[in-house]
Amino acid sequence: MRQITGEPAATVARRLMWLDAARGIGIVLVVYAHGARALVDVLPFLGAFKAIDTLVYAFHMQLFFFLAGLVSVKSLNQSRKSYLGRKFGTVIYPYVLWSAIYWLLETLFASRVNSPLDYDAILWIWLHPIEHLWFLYVLFFCQLLAAFTWPRVALLTLLSGWMLLGPLPPINVPAFWTQFPWFITGLVLAPRFLAGAPTREIEAGGGLVLGVFLAAIAAAVFGQLDLAALAKFAMAGVGISLTVAAAYLVRRVRPVTYLGEASLSIYLMHTIFSAGVRELLEIVFPVGGLVLLAITVVAGVLLPLIVHEAARRSGVAPYFGLGRMAPGPREQRRIECDPKELTHTV
Numbered sequence: 001m002r003q004i005t006g007e008p009a010a011t012v013a014r015r016l017m018w019l020d021a022a023r024g025i026g027i028v029l030v031v032y033a034h035g036a037r038a039l040v041d042v043l044p045f046l047g048a049f050k051a052i053d054t055l056v057y058a059f060h061m062q063l064f065f066f067l068a069g070l071v072s073v074k075s076l077n078q079s080r081k082s083y084l085g086r087k088f089g090t091v092i093y094p095y096v097l098w099s100a101i102y103w104l105l106e107t108l109f110a111s112r113v114n115s116p117l118d119y120d121a122i123l124w125i126w127l128h129p130i131e132h133l134w135f136l137y138v139l140f141f142c143q144l145l146a147a148f149t150w151p152r153v154a155l156l157t158l159l160s161g162w163m164l165l166g167p168l169p170p171i172n173v174p175a176f177w178t179q180f181p182w183f184i185t186g187l188v189l190a191p192r193f194l195a196g197a198p199t200r201e202i203e204a205g206g207g208l209v210l211g212v213f214l215a216a217i218a219a220a221v222f223g224q225l226d227l228a229a230l231a232k233f234a235m236a237g238v239g240i241s242l243t244v245a246a247a248y249l250v251r252r253v254r255p256v257t258y259l260g261e262a263s264l265s266i267y268l269m270h271t272i273f274s275a276g277v278r279e280l281l282e283i284v285f286p287v288g289g290l291v292l293l294a295i296t297v298v299a300g301v302l303l304p305l306i307v308h309e310a311a312r313r314s315g316v317a318p319y320f321g322l323g324r325m326a327p328g329p330r331e332q333r334r335i336e337c338d339p340k341e342l343t344h345t346v
Helices: 009-038 046-057 060-070 073-078 080-108 131-149 153-165 175-195 201-222 227-249 254-261 263-284 289-314 329-337
Strands: none
Touching: 009 046, 009 060, 009 227, 009 254, 009 263, 009 289, 046 060, 060 131, 060 175, 060 227, 073 080, 073 175, 080 131, 080 263, 131 153, 131 175, 131 263, 153 175, 153 227, 175 227, 254 263, 254 289, 263 289
16 A cells, blocks of 8 residues: 555545444444354244345455455555564464464363364364454465565466466365455555555456456366356455445444454454353343344444453453554544554554
């Protein structure tokens, strides 16, 4: 991302506030989707919920990879070494720490888990992520590959075209094939979304055309043309576009942007609290499926927010792998006065 110049600081701040709003919308969708799938056996109107599930899963995680790509450009342009170095604290450490936490909890409460983990699962997290922590696992490899290939946009879009059309080799976490093109889309579109200068769009378009062309040839040769992946990419693009538009509209709504600032904390902890509240209610006060879903979604958002705020105020957030906290009021005033302070990284 290029330095933003020539605009009032307030305009720049509003432009970047939509990023947190988009994360806020996205993380609510994540909590809802996980909560609904856990209650699929007790929900009424199952057909409607399955339709919603299909729509949400079409784009909600792709949204986060797209946003991660958007905010990675400036760091990549400045220093590849420092960019990767920061990933230890913001991606690798949270991944290892929370993998250990989830492994311990699921080992202790194995009788209450639908698919208990093997006792040695913690030793294999470098190959097989635990639960929803695949996001951090795949994100790191997206960042790693981008660090060694950026700014070769034509090469990256060629890789993305291949991942969309295949044929693809089997890997332990196939979500990488789905998410990497969206991470690259964020990188390529960052100048337009964040600085209003689409300097790489022509190069990106040419690379994408070349990638699709070569991938089509390869697919024809191997007889494995799969247009379903391309259709899914298009569906995700629709969902991401609508979310970004909605985020821009609600960028001044503080609760929404605050959810975005706390999105990592919510993502890491929401299943613990949602599952805990669900189990507690089923034992002491059974309720209907719709009410249970509403309660677990609220718990999955609100309780991690409480932990997030406590960690932010006490200064222990980095030790719990909860990322860098949002700036306080004094820091926010400095940012609004100096657009150079507006640096978003993942």
